[in-house]
Amino acid sequence: MSNADLAAPSLLSRINLQRYVVYIGFLAIFLFFAIVLRDSGFLTVRNLSNIVLQTAPVTIMAIGLVFVMSAGEIDLSIGSIVAVSALAAAVTIGQYGMVAGIIAGLGAGFVIGLINGFLVAYVKLPSFLVTLATLGLFAGVSRSMTDLRSIPVTDSLFTGIFGSGSLFGIPSLIWWTVIAIAIAHIVFRETRFGAHVLATGDNARAAAVCGISVPRIRLAVLTLSGVIAGLAGLLYAGRLQAAKYTLGETDLMTVIAAVIVGGTLLNGGKGSIVGALVGSLMMGMLNNGLILMGLSVSDQMIVRGFIILAAVAVSLREKNR
């Protein structure tokens, strides 16, 4: 074999467009709004920090989905988990206090994630169908839990930690975002678990042949996604000082878009936590900018739909190359 053979495939095909597309997209959208909305307050510190605060739950959910999608699975039920967890936390806080409420919220997410994971990993049902079913099932549960009523959260320590509070002058929602992203990034990139998640999504047979327990990985990512969605539920309840069945209901599309735009492959084997963060901020910025531009809710949905289409197109192009 000559040296020329070794250079193949060509250098051009190895330039990884997808790895940078989220940063380029982020900058492009930022510049676009900065110019178009320069008189509408887009660039104010208050507005920009609002974007970060508002995207916090979506960013948190995106973290779970990076693990799930990297393992080659999907979790459509996160929105319903958010609502169930937020309601479970709100009801429990009212009766038993903050700590019990946190445990109830995260516990609800854990249990639903465990159900998803068990059905996918050991009953061997496709995660798409399992989580589609639990999405509907727990949307129903969240409605019946409190007869569609909204439950106020008055515990000021809870709303401080999970919502409006701040530490060293930095809002708690930003702390949550930064800490969650940092931990998830290390777990995803630098631990055996992260490596095995990627290998499972890349080639489950190869992973199994190398001694990785593929069912255990599938159970783990879906359970993790459930707990993380539970945390997102707590953040919603803390920020809004109330829980309602509608929480998280419309987030699924935004979360999936953030994750895919961030460079995580729909079919598994490749993912990025930092990419998902930037993707999530990009979706938040898009929402914010479109509102400031005066677009109606329906127009915003249409624009977001196009962004997701473009993201999926780039993602699949990359995979099939």
Added chain:
Amino acid sequence: MTGPVLELSGIRKTFGGVTAIEDFSLEIFPGEIVALVGDNGAGKSTLIKIVSGVHPPSAGSIALDGQPVVMSNATMARMLGIEVVYQDLALADQQAVYMNLFLGREPLTALGLLDRRRMIAETEKLVKELDVRIPSAHAAIRDLSGGQRQGVAIARATHWASKLILLDEPTAALGVAETARVEEIVRSLKKRNIGVLIISHSLDQVFRLSDRICVLRRGKQIGVRDTKATDKNEIIAMITGLKQG
């Protein structure tokens, strides 16, 4: 003179009422390449699965370095130093070469994190020793050619196999030049003093690589020949049933 690294005696395997392998015995010595040949359905793959711990034999015994072993699964076989290179490679395409080399057995730092530096260093060393010509240890598998991929798969097996490597049709999907390259790598395994059992459909390749040839026909062991003391006609006659033992 050292003893055989692998010793199979009286191996039998039945699935339900069907006999897949009957009374198979074979010794493989360190530094030896033994080829397993036979027509489709002769039982070659079943035999590989028995030796790699996937199927326990119905009867007979397996010994490694003279010690009798019972392998109840593939993980156990790997722990005992037996590695398999599969026809379809079993590599994770989007991961780097070094991650594939250590897949499932990643070394960790004192902090419990992946020891990338060590994985990369060991990969580069091994790839150089085996002369597997890849652009870098960081390259993703999917950016490699078929021959390079097979080289990585063999390198992985070499890294972990202390006793035996099983090669299942290692060049079935490769072109002429790449086949030659992979054969060179296989030949270089002899120096490492491990046993190699190779399945191949190409008799030319079997004669180029092996020290001995073992012929299977319909689950029966027809015979074992020294490669130097036989020829293709005899082997073909044994494979097709024109010649018994």
